[in-house]
Amino acid sequence: MTVLEVRALYKGFGGVQAVAGIDFDVAAGELLAMIGPNGAGKSTCFNILNGQLRPDGGSVRLAGREIAGLPPGHISRLGVGRTFQITATFGSMTVAENVQTALIAHHRDLAGLWRPAASLHRAAAMALLERVGMAAQADRACGVLAYGDLKRVELAVALANDPMLLLMDEPTAGMAPAERVELMALTAEITRERNIAVLFTEHDMDVVFGHADRIIVLNRGALIASGTPQEVRANRRVRELYLGESVEAER
């Protein structure tokens, strides 16, 4: 089943065409990697998908429903979870509270002015933390965690709204190589068991070729290749891009 359908998506910043008309689909339970050099437009694309940016044109459908241009909160409630290139967590809260806040938001209990939040959805939060291997650190401050642990917390937070689509912008950036593979394996395991569609970007090719079901390659805002890892690996333009020979020079 197709969870995400992106068609003719455009976004420019002044003179820079960051996303220049791209199309792709992600199916439930599938891990789709979006790769491309720095500045290719990957984060911009993610920011459009989760509502942080409004596209200049194009369509984004989530389970058949148009979501392009909706505010991020709305898109989150429709079932999109996201992690950020630079981890974003709530530093003044504990690990468990981070997840609880996401759960509270998901269940629309935010307006409560009186009952303490500390006990709300605590069990569900602990279950999520258990799943990502962070239960032991549930009551530590998020501000003091190691970077790899922070990424796990972000994963738990992103799963709190029971998403059908998970967007992960460089989930393993800044981690040690062994940790990277471990985190991606964990992500793949969780998302497959829940049948979540995953779109992720990544600069580490071991992670990409080791875990992605399909890969799309972005350069200067445009898709230049897509297919299975084998197909993409064999693609001439991709090889040129990654071997440093510019496609321009060939023209």
Next chain:
Amino acid sequence: MTGQIVVQFLTGLAGAASLFLVAAGLSIIFGVTRIVNFAHGSLYMLGAYIAYSLTERLAVGTIYGFWVSVVLAALAVALIGAAIEIAILRRIYRAPELFQLLATFGVVLVVQDAALWIWGPVDLMGPRAPGLDSSVEIMGQRLPEYDLALIVISPLVLGLLWLLFYRTRWGILVRAATQDREMVGALGRNQAWLFTSVFFVGAFLAGLGGAIQLPKGGADLLIDLNIIAAAFVIVVVGGMGSITGAFLAAILIGELQAFAVLLLPESTLVIMFLAMAVVLVVRPWGLLGRPVAEHAAGRAAEPLLRPPGRTQRMIWGAVIACLLTLPLIAEDFTLTLSIEIMILALFAASLHFIMGPGGMVSFGHAAYFGLGAYGAALLATKLDTPMELALLAAPAIAGAGALVFGWFCVRLSGVYLAMLTLAFAQIAWSVVFQWYELTGGEDGLLGIRRTPWADSRIVFYYLVLAACGVAIYAMRRMIFAPFGYAVRAGRDSRLRAEAIGIDTRRFEWMAFLIAGAMAGIAGGLYVYSKGSVFPDEMSIPRSVDGLVMVLLGGVQTLSGPLFGAAGFTWLHDAISRLEYWRFILGGTIIGLVLAFPEGLGGIWRQLEDWVRRRRAVARQAKP
């Protein structure tokens, strides 16, 4: 008619000159050091006073002497600015940003009393500028010659600043530092030198601004806060860090004021702040400013916020027990002071509510205190409303004000937000100040009496204790309820909060509303404790008092602001009968900031951490 318009236009340009100079200095200092220098108005005031003394000695009627005095005064102020940077601010660059603000408040107070001591309390009339002391005729209207000089000065200074910024190594460094914060860190030892020199230049401009307006406005002890409010407006309207923007904004404001005098003299104060509000709504980053990038990672790590532990709850129990028994043992004087402390503790707690969990610094929280106070007072004096009803109306009126002002404020963030709150507070203040028929202007509203059952001081004490206690407790509940988590989530990381479905702006708005209503309760109680109300209750110093209480107490703790309020109010009361109490207060603030850059509440937390660690060690040592 045309003549009048042309002359009024020229008057506006002349008025813009010193506004531009002060704002340019403020903007340069903020751009490089990220310090909102509240003491910038004090530097301007010193410029005026020093120029006064110098012209008395040097000018004696010569053109040369007058202008030499002006430049020397500006240089003297520049040295004072550099000295302030070296002696105070340099020691606290690593402290939280707001602490630097606090230190500059301290400087404002110290400079006020230093000026009082040196030049006395009487307003000084500026000398006429020799050679420019008559007026010229333009299209049948007269314009003072000195105004022509002022009109020439701002573009001249703008040109010189341009040369300084684009043609010198120093200027390149300053521009780079303004645009790229990382670069400042990479400067290493040169950073200290850069910051000091930036203060020197900024203070020079402030001093020059004060000196050149001397022949027009003279020197008095109030111009520091008046000009700082105007300078904030211009910097924000022009766009933070943009000198050309400040130039345009100064002209805009100067002209608006010049024509407002002509059309509607009562509106001069309001008009400037209204202009600012309008510009910020249309262009949130000012005329020539650029948007500040939102950081995904959020702000510098906030410490964990925990519900009070057992020790803390026991201490609170003891404090409440003491407060309950106080009327049995205390004298009238102590009760009166305690009433004031409790009211201001509620005021401080309400400010902390938006500053701490909400992460929105307000420079104008007195607006809501004042709206509550004037709301209750007007109901009581004009409509004979009973006290009970007036006290209930106070938070509603203040809350309504917060709802309107807050709608605009939450659209901005950081310093822009803070300055917009100041602008709104000044609008409210100037309405109260200038609408004599309704509010009595400077004379205030008097003779507000409590209901007979609450007339006794002891009964009123318990009423205040109950009202403030319940209000403060309610705010604590909210902070630990889902609402508080939502607000805090928006502060810690707006991106993350929005990505999980929190409408951060709406929660900020709600927090603004609640804080405003709570301040309104404090304002209403205050009116009935004093029996009167004056515009001072919503003026800048009142807002600053609140900030000092919160910041001294420690913005990162919940009880800190309450202790800050108690300490500040007590100290204020103890010294306010002395002639130079501002000096003592300012000195104390500076001393405390230098000694405890984490706030007094921070001491408590450090102590608690220490005890906890000791216990853990002890536990581990046991076999």
